[in-house]
């Protein structure tokens with residue numbers, strides 16, 4: 306089976322706040338709006354933000370190249386967006402070095418936790434293997 310994720314609907318109190326925020330960090334376009342969605346296409350997947358009143362927060366991780374990570378981190382810093390080395394928001398202003406790559410977490414305006422990684426997780430995320438997670442760099 307060669308199924309791949311094509312699109313996902315992510316609820317938000319302000320769909321355009323989330324769409325423009327994510328697009329700005331990733332350096333991609335937001336929109337155009339269709340039906341009631343504010344879409345952001347990231348690679349082959351579209352994230353369709355949709356206004357909602359009650360929802361639980363989502364977590365999305367984006368696998369990026371080293372150059373894309375550099376560019377996104379520059380935009381994050383320029384915009385004054387807080388970022389963290391770990392999903393529990395420890396390591397403020399730091400990135401992690403999981404899998405020999407780089408990674409960071411940041412919150413979007415609607416409370417979703419986004420992640421940038423330059424290497425995909427293994428079968429068991431490295432940060433769950435005692436003594437493996439390495440945090441570094443501001």
Ligand SMILES: [Fe+2]
Pocket residue numbers: 364365366420
């Ligand atoms: Fe993650």
